[in-house]
Amino acid sequence: MNKINWNFENTYFNLSKSFKEDIKPIPVKNPELILLNNELASSLNLDFSKISNKELSKIFSGNSLPEGSNSIAQAYAGHQFGHFTMLGDGRAILIGEHTTKSNKKFDIQFKGSGKTAFSRNGDGRAALGPMLREYIISEAMNGLNIPTTRSLAVVKTGENIQRETSLQGAILTRVALSHIRVGTFQYIAARQKEDELKTLFNYTINRHYPEIKNSNNQALDLLNLLIDRQCNLVVNWMRVGFIHGVMNTDNMTISGETIDYGPCAFMDTYDPKTVFSSIDKMGRYAYCNQPIIAKWNLSRFAECLIPLIDKDQNKAIELATEAINSFEKNYQEKWLNMMRDKLGLFGSEDEDKSLVLDLLTWMHQKKIDYTNTFCYLMNFKIQNSKDFKDLDFQNWKIRWQKRLSKNNNTPEKYLKLMRSVNPLVIPRNHIVEEVLNEANQDNLKPIKKLLNILKSPYAEKKNISEYQISSPSSDKYQTFCGT
Ligand code: AMP
Ligand code: MG
Numbered sequence: 047m048n049k050i051n052w053n054f055e056n057t058y059f060n061l062s063k064s065f066k067e068d069i070k071p072i073p074v075k076n077p078e079l080i081l082l083n084n085e086l087a088s089s090l091n092l093d094f095s096k097i098s099n100k101e102l103s104k105i106f107s108g109n110s111l112p113e114g115s116n117s118i119a120q121a122y123a124g125h126q127f128g129h130f131t132m133l134g135d136g137r138a139i140l141i142g143e144h145t146t147k148s149n150k151k152f153d154i155q156f157k158g159s160g161k162t163a164f165s166r167n168g169d170g171r172a173a174l175g176p177m178l179r180e181y182i183i184s185e186a187m188n189g190l191n192i193p194t195t196r197s198l199a200v201v202k203t204g205e206n207i208q209r210e211t212s213l214q215g216a217i218l219t220r221v222a223l224s225h226i227r228v229g230t231f232q233y234i235a236a237r238q239k240e241d242e243l244k245t246l247f248n249y250t251i252n253r254h255y256p257e258i259k260n261s262n263n264q265a266l267d268l269l270n271l272l273i274d275r276q277c278n279l280v281v282n283w284m285r286v287g288f289i290h291g292v293m294n295t296d297n298m299t300i301s302g303e304t305i306d307y308g309p310c311a312f313m314d315t316y317d318p319k320t321v322f323s324s325i326d327k328m329g330r331y332a333y334c335n336q337p338i339i340a341k342w343n344l345s346r347f348a349e350c351l352i353p354l355i356d357k358d359q360n361k362a363i364e365l366a367t368e369a370i371n372s373f374e375k376n377y378q379e380k381w382l383n384m385m386r387d388k389l390g391l392f393g394s395e396d397e398d399k400s401l402v403l404d405l406l407t408w409m410h411q412k413k414i415d416y417t418n419t420f421c422y423l424m425n426f427k428i429q430n431s432k433d434f435k436d437l438d439f440q441n442w443k444i445r446w447q448k449r450l451s452k453n454n455n456t457p458e459k460y461l462k463l464m465r466s467v468n469p470l471v472i473p474r475n476h477i478v479e480e481v482l483n484e485a486n487q488d489n490l491k492p493i494k495k496l497l498n499i500l501k502s503p504y505a506e507k508k509n510i511s512e513y514q515i516s517s518p519s520s521d522k523y524q525t526f527c528g529t
Contacts, residue, residue, distance in 0.1 A: 049096045050092055050093060050094060050097065050105075050112070051091055051092050052092065052112040052113070052114070052115075052144060053091075053114075053144055053145045053146075054112055054113065054114035054115050054141075054142040054144055054154075055114060055142065055143055055145070056114075056115065056116040056118065056140070056142045056143055057143060057249070057253075058118065058120065058140065058143070058224075058249075059116040059117075061245060061246075061249065062242070062245070064239075064242055065120065065121055065234075065242075065245075065246070066118040066119060066120050067119045067121070067134075067162055067163040067164070068116070068117075068118055069117060069118065069162050069163070070108070070111065070117050070139070071107070071108025071109075071111070071117065071141070071156055071159035071160055071217075072108075072159065072160025072170070073107070073108070073109045074107050074108075074109060074203035074204060074215070074217070075203065075205050076203070076204025076205075077103040077104060077106070077107030077109055077201045077202070077203055077204060077217075078103050078202045078204060079099055079102045079103040079106055079199060079200075079201050080200050080201065080202055081178070081181060081197075081199060081200040081494075081497075082094060082102065082106075082199045083181075083196070083197060083198050083199065085501075086196050086198055086221065087198065089146075090146055090152060090198075090221070091146050091147045092144070102199075103201055106156075106198075106199040106200075106201045106217065106219050107156075107159075107203060107217055108139065108141065108159045108217065111141060112141070115141040115142035115154075116142065117139050117140060117141045117142070118139070118140050119135035119136075119138065119139055119140070119163065119164055120134060120135050120138075120140060121134045121135075121230075121233055122134055122135075122227055122229040122230040122232070122233045122296055123229050123232045123233035123296070124227070124228070124229030124232060124294050124296025124297070125294055125296075125343075125346060126294045126296070127294065127326075128330070130232070130236075132233070133229060133233075133296050134162070134163070134164025134233075135162055135164055135225075136161075136162060136164045136165040136166060136168050136170065137157060137158055137159070137161075137162070137165065137169075137170040137171060137172060138155050138156065138157045138162075138220075138225075139155065139156050139159045139160070139162065140153055140155045140225060141154050141155065141156060151223075151224075151253065152222065153220075153221065153223070153224050153225050154198070154219065154220075154221060155219070155220045155221075155225060156218070156219060157172055157177065157180075157217065157219075157220055158170075158171050158172025158177060158215065158216055158217040158218060159217050169207060169208075171203075171205075171215050172207075172216055172217065172218065173207055173209060173213040173214065173215065174200075174202060174214040174215070174216040174486060175213070175482050175486060176308070176526075177200050177217070177218040178482055178485055178493060179478065179482060180197060180218055180307035181218060181497075182473055182478060182481070182493065182496065182497065182500070183307045183473055183478075184196060184197050184220075184304070184307055185197055185497060185500060185501070186472065186473045186500040186503070187288070187304055189500050189501045189502060189503050190286050190469055190472075190503055191282075192279070192282040192283070192286070192288075192304060193275075193279060193282075193301075193302050193303045193304060194303050194304040194305075195220050195221065195222040195299075195303050195305050196220070196221040196222070197218060197219070197220060197221070198220070198221050199218070199219040200216055200217070200218050200219075201217050202214055202215070202216050203215035203216060203217060214486065222299070222301070222305065223253075223254065223299075223303055224253055224299070224300070224301055225299070226246075226249075226254075226299065226300045226301070227295070227296050227297070227298060227299055227305070228295040228296070228298045228300070228343055228344075228346055228347045228350075229295045229296030230246065230300070231243075231246060231300075231350040231351070232295060232346060234246045234350070235349070235350035240353060243350070243353065243354065244354070247264075247265065247268070247354055250268070250300055251264060251268065254300060254301050255267075255268060263365075264354075265351045265354035265355045266351075266366070266369065269344075269347065269348055269351055269355075269369050269370075270369050270372075272300060272302070272344065272347060273344055273369060273370070273372065273373055273376065275301075276298065276302060276343075276344060277337075277340070277376050277377050277380055278302070278380065279302055279303075279304065279340075280336050280337050280340045280377070281380045281381050282384075283304070283336060284333070284336065284337075284381060284384070285384050285388065285467060286312065286417075286469055286472060287312050287313035287316075287333070288304075288310065288312055288313075289310060289311055289312070289320060289321070289322060289331070289332070289333050289336070290304070290306075290310050290336065291309035291310045291322060291323040291326065291331055291525060292308050292309055292310075292323060293331050293336065293339045293340070293343065295343045295346050295347075298340075298343045298347075308323075308525075308527045309322060309323035309324070309325070309326070309525035309527055310322075310525065311475055311478075311523065311525050312417075312472045312475065313333055313416055314415055314416070314474070314475065314516040314517045314520035315409070315414060315415055315516060315520060316406060316409035316410050316413075316414060316415070316416040316419075317410055317413075317521075318332070318333055318406075318410065319332050319333070319334060320332060320333045321333075322475075322523055322524060322525040323524075323525050323526075324525065324526050325526075325527065337373075337377050337381075340373070341370065341373045341374070344370060344373060345370050348366040348367075348369065348370050349366075351366065352366060382398065382399060382402065384467070385402040386398055386402075387464070387466075387467045388464065388467055388468055389401070389402065389405075389423070389446065389449075389464070390423075390453070390460030390461065390463050390464040391449060391450070391453065391460075392453040392454075392460065392463075393452070393453065395449060395452060397445075397449060398449070401442075401445060401446060401449060404442055404445075405419070405442055405446075408436075408438055408439055408442060412433065412436060412438075414430075414433050415430065415433075415516040417468075417469060417470075417471075417472050417514075418430065418514065418516060419434075420468035421468065421470055421514070423464065423468075424461060424464050424465060424468060425461075426470060426506075427511075428514060429511070429514065429515055430516070465504055466504060469503035469504055470503060470504065470505070470506065470507075470514065471499055471500065471503045471513045471514055472503065473496070473500060474513060474514075474516070474517050475517040475520060475523045476517040476518065476519075477496060477513060477517075478496075480492065481493040481496050496513070
């Protein structure tokens with residue numbers, strides 16, 4: 047096993063038993079490795095090249111654990127669709143923290159590896175389709191330069207699991223800066239033991255925010271830093287039309303990475319109210335609600351930190367409220383700057399906001415593809431170019447070009463900016479479904495091809511046009527939590 051270069055410890059394992067359950071993955075019958083992310087492995091200084099497929103299958107199913115791993119299931123709680131519940135890793139097991147040569151620490155976690163103390167009525171297992179879907183979308187997010195947990199491997203377990211029908215079981219290896227969530231803080235805060243809260247807090251600062259170790263008010267600083275990171279994250283999601291789908295507080299990380307790829311999907315035609323998740327009947331987690339929900343979740347985080355912000359509770363609430371209220375302005379500014387980048391606008395002009403909003407309104411009214419509109423503006427050939435013959439669009443374009451002339455720079459320069467933020471390809475819903483279907487029938491070629499294309503979504507490449515087509519019935523597309 048040492049050939050692999052695992053460098054394991056598990057600092058979370060060392061915390062007291064309130065934080066986790068010590069548990070091993072439950073072995074599976076007949077594991078078979080089907081995807082291994084060699085690029086991610088080498089960026090973690092891991093080398094699987096000398097290991098046989100049979101051995102790799104054992105490793106990534108948890109049938110054989112690396113030396114030094116002290117596996118655990120983490121305890122956490124969370125607001126699910128606004129309701130507070132006890133949760134925890136019901137089907138995930140953290141096998142340890144791997145430290146790279148450059149001293150970066152990553153959680154290595156198996157998802158779908160059997161029941162834990164937190165499984166409630168679940169079987170602790172995962173189906174192949176949803177694990178492959180998480181692999182595709184998380185790696186696509188990484189390609190898009192958006193902070194995210196990563197996917198290192200998928201194995202089929204050789205066991206079937208029962209959902210509405212019988213499905214092939216699978217285990218995904220997830221890599222993350224950590225799995226500490228807003229919900230982890232909520233769980234500990236609800237226990238009302240200040241020493242435990244202090245332990246989690248110090249652990250978090252040491253692991254993620256050492257820069258505020260010596261500050262005067264670490265708790266307030268942590269809150270402000272997370273507000274900023276989550277704000278950046280949601281702005282990035284909005285940039286590419288990503289809809290997380292289940293922004294419960296347990297699915298918001300303290301590291302600022304996107305986590306939990308369940309019912310998420312990318313928007314095709316622009317509609318701010320887009321919801322794909324079959325269970326989100328009220329549209330709580332719709333595209334346009336994501337910043338509002340991020341602020342709501344951050345408020346839940348702020349509540350957990352109150353005892354650490356100031357001994358005087360009123361003072362603490364006042365400081366936390368002020369921090370939370372800064373979210374909107376921060377978001378608005380970052381969002382507008384992001385949209386300026388998408389349109390190649392340098393500097394800031396009073397007219398920018400209405401220029402952006404008018405384009406979005408046009409896309410909405412005429413049901414135009416969000417991603418492809420920016421491709422068109424960057425002079426790329428796209429399928430539905432006749433959409434852009436529309437008179438309202440042509441008039442808008444004249445205003446845009448006038449505004450571009452105020453950049454005082456060359457088209458090369460603004461096109462370079464646009465090309466750095468506007469993807470040419472995103473994981474289109476119908477294509478994701480297609481490749482998952484094929485993979486379920488043992489044909490892995492299409493998923494591998496898609497993964498390869500999604501690695502560099504900003505790069506101009508031959509043969510990507512079939513991946514750029516707006517999903518034909520996107521407004522009817524439904525996603526599921528994937529349990
Ligand atoms: P999620 O919707 O993935 O955020 O999961 C919400 C909660 O349900 C978490 O505590 C999960 O660990 C748990 N859970 C999801 N699927 C299963 C399963 N198949 N068995 C046990 N627990 C599960
Ligand atoms: Mg979750």
